[in-house]
Amino acid sequence: MIPGDFIPKPTKKKLFILGFLGIGSLAGATLAVGLVVLVISAWLGLPLNVFGFNEGPTQPIAFPHTTHVQDIGLDCTFCHRNVTEGQAASIPAVGLCMTCHTTIGHDKPEVEKLLSFHKAGRPIDWVRVHRVPDHVRFVHEPHIRHFSEKNNVNPSGTCQLCHGDVGSMTKVSQVKPLKMGDCIDCHRDNDAPSDCSTCHY
Numbered sequence: 001m002i003p004g005d006f007i008p009k010p011t012k013k014k015l016f017i018l019g020f021l022g023i024g025s026l027a028g029a030t031l032a033v034g035l036v037v038l039v040i041s042a043w044l045g046l047p048l049n050v051f052g053f054n055e056g057p058t059q060p061i062a063f064p065h066t067t068h069v070q071d072i073g074l075d076c077t078f079c080h081r082n083v084t085e086g087q088a089a090s091i092p093a094v095g096l097c098m099t100c101h102t103t104i105g106h107d108k109p110e111v112e113k114l115l116s117f118h119k120a121g122r123p124i125d126w127v128r129v130h131r132v133p134d135h136v137r138f139v140h141e142p143h144i145r146h147f148s149e150k151n152n153v154n155p156s157g158t159c160q161l162c163h164g165d166v167g168s169m170t171k172v173s174q175v176k177p178l179k180m181g182d183c184i185d186c187h188r189d190n191d192a193p194s195d196c197s198t199c200h201y
Contacts, residue, residue: 056173057127061113069156069167076156076166084155087139091126094118130163132178136199150190161186 010018068074077083082090094117105111117124132138147158159166162182164175176182187194 056171060124062110065166076159083140084144089140129172130174
């Protein structure tokens with residue numbers, strides 16, 4: 001007689017409970033690993049580019065930067081007009097878009113959306129992509145002026161330092177964490193002020 005013959009076979013109920021516990025444990029371990037990755041990413045200030053988490057938000061109109069920058073040759077400042085003069089880069093109003101799209105692009109679905117916003121007199125509620133902490137005062141104008149003059153490049157070349165090559169993006173995403181370390185390193189490398197009151201209120 002083989003000793004194994006005395007081991008009782010598990011019942012269906014026990015098998016179900018063991019299977020349920022196994023699946024639950026696997027799901028819990030997967031969730032824990034995901035949370036650890038998110039926490040480490042946030043702590044290090046790195047954009048999480050896994051499973052599409054950093055692909056950028058879906059906008060009310062899928063604005064093709066590739067078409068406007070690469071194909072047509074528009075400069076960033078054509079649409080983001082306040083960037084060389086003020087704190088915010090500013091997002092173009094529907095009226096600015098209509099300076100061109102009154103006559104062109106009516107066969108494209110996204111331009112049709114633009115026309116419907118214009119006809120209704122409604123603004124486009126663009127979803128913000130780039131963000132710095134709320135307690136940071138970031139003013140675009142001196143950055144654009146300083147780096148454009150220092151490196152002898154147009155403002156668009158300066159924009160890429162923080163925003164990446166937006167002109168080649170079909171969907172805009174934040175490519176740099178824009179945390180304090182980035183700013184301090186850049187200020188020190190470019191002989192810019194790095195005392196606390198420069199950026200903090």
